[in-house]
Amino acid sequence: MCQLASWIDRGHSPAFVVVGGSAGPLYHCSVQVQPEGSVYMSGLHEIKLYPPHRPMDVKLQYLKEESLDVGTIESVSKNSEKFLQVDIDGCSDTSSRVSCLIDENSGHSFHEDRLDNLVNSQIGSKNGLPKGTWFCKVCFKTFSQQANLATHERIHRGERPFCCTICLKTFTQQCNLWKHVRTHTGERPFVCKVCHRAFSQQANLAKHMSIHTGERPYQCHFCPKAFTQRVNQVKHERTHTGERPYSCRFCGKRFTQQSNMEKHERVHTGDKPYDCKTCSRSFTQQSNLTKHMAVHYKNKPFRCQNCAKSYTQKSNLLKHAKKCPCVEVT
DNA sequence: CGTCGTTAGCGCCCCCTGCTGGC
DNA sequence: GCCAGCAGGGGGCGCTAACGACG
Ligand SMILES: [Zn+2]
Ligand SMILES: [Zn+2]
Ligand SMILES: [Zn+2]
Ligand SMILES: [Zn+2]
Ligand SMILES: [Zn+2]
Numbered sequence: 001m002c003q004l005a006s007w008i009d010r011g012h013s014p015a016f017v018v019v020g021g022s023a024g025p026l027y028h029c030s031v032q033v034q035p036e037g038s039v040y041m042s043g044l045h046e047i048k049l050y051p052p053h054r055p056m057d058v059k060l061q062y063l064k065e066e067s068l069d070v071g072t073i074e075s076v077s078k079n080s081e082k083f084l085q086v087d088i089d090g091c092s093d094t095s096s097r098v099s100c101l102i103d104e105n106s107g108h109s110f111h112e113d114r115l116d117n118l119v120n121s122q123i124g125s126k127n128g129l130p131k132g133t134w135f136c137k138v139c140f141k142t143f144s145q146q147a148n149l150a151t152h153e154r155i156h157r158g159e160r161p162f163c164c165t166i167c168l169k170t171f172t173q174q175c176n177l178w179k180h181v182r183t184h185t186g187e188r189p190f191v192c193k194v195c196h197r198a199f200s201q202q203a204n205l206a207k208h209m210s211i212h213t214g215e216r217p218y219q220c221h222f223c224p225k226a227f228t229q230r231v232n233q234v235k236h237e238r239t240h241t242g243e244r245p246y247s248c249r250f251c252g253k254r255f256t257q258q259s260n261m262e263k264h265e266r267v268h269t270g271d272k273p274y275d276c277k278t279c280s281r282s283f284t285q286q287s288n289l290t291k292h293m294a295v296h297y298k299n300k301p302f303r304c305q306n307c308a309k310s311y312t313q314k315s316n317l318l319k320h321a322k323k324c325p326c327v328e329v330t
Numbered sequence: 331c332g333t334c335g336t337t338a339g340c341g342c343c344c345c346c347t348g349c350t351g352g353c
Numbered sequence: 354g355c356c357a358g359c360a361g362g363g364g365g366c367g368c369t370a371a372c373g374a375c376g
Contacts, residue, residue, distance in 0.1 A: 147334055176366070183365070204363065232360065259345065260357065287348060
């Protein structure tokens with residue numbers, strides 16, 4: 001345990017300390033350094049560097065309490081932003097590193113400079129950010145507009161003031177509620193100019209457009225294949241890495257896709273949800289039913305495209321078609 | 331100006347689907 | 354025929370950034 005870790009371990013808040021890593025609780029030298037009460041941490045997990053051009057001593061401090069000298073900054077990356085990455089003296093934990101907001105000129109972390117600004121959650125220009133920048137006291141995300149910070153802070157407070165009158169589901173933002181309500185009303189304001197398919201959300205229309213443009217922005221890291229959606233790239237890459245995150249509840253067999261696991265679990269449950277309407281056989285997979293249907297179509301080649309009824313003679317199909325609006329024949 | 335409601339846009343997770351091919 | 358592998362693509366939600374009307 002390094003001196004920072006033991007400092008936090010003694011009960012000090014890790015405020016003003018950010019650490020690199022992915023989502024989830026963050027540890028430094030086995031001590032959790034994630035600020036208490038924070039929920040949404042993605043901004044925090046990005047290590048952002050502020051470029052000082054010389055080595056400097058760094059002090060981390062929790063408001064007016066005891067402060068901790070953590071070390072000296074030796075090397076700094078070039079393309080950096082708001083935070084300064086710090087190597088802790090005598091710390092062997094290289095998996096997570098510590099950063100703090102630094103004033104380029106004084107070398108002080110920002111809260112030493114302007115404690116009153118902290119109260120307002122606003123940072124002055126001396127801290128290397130545009131004057132009037134607002135920040136969240138929980139996760140240190142920064143905002144140029146106070147209103148956007150106010151919206152953000154609802155996330156930490158769990159405040160969801162917008163409520164769907166139909167299903168009572170709640171939302172942090174008005175526009176998210178509006179989007180949600182369209183799932184009840186079926187309203188689809190976004191229409192594809194090419195095929196006229198309509199969508200309830202702009203983002204889903206944008207995804208759809210890749211069908212027409214052929215655009216595949218998500219490239220596999222292991223082979224030349226590319227995909228229209230990131231999810232599908234990740235799914236595909238598992239075929240290279242062998243990762244199988246989903247395991248069967250009954251036998252433990254592992255799968256790359258959740259839906260494949262669910263398909264497999266029906267082997268154990270005996271669930272056959274796909275019924276043949278012609279002979280009342282049922283199947284565990286839709287594709288097996290489709291294959292099976294060929295058996296019926298072989299004997300009755302005249303098939304109504306509308307209702308899938310099939311007939312041995314064309315005249316019977318035509319008779320049927322008088323009632324059914326579809327007259328296509330295979 | 332600052333405030334505040336609204337809009338644009340991105341990223342993510344989830345789910346269902348259809349084809350395929352080995353046994 | 355049963356079952357697993359794999360890709361396509363829509364539904365829905367969370368969040369940030371920015372816009373614009375209005376005091
Ligand atoms: Zn926050
Ligand atoms: Zn609802
Ligand atoms: Zn289209
Ligand atoms: Zn690949
Ligand atoms: Zn049948």
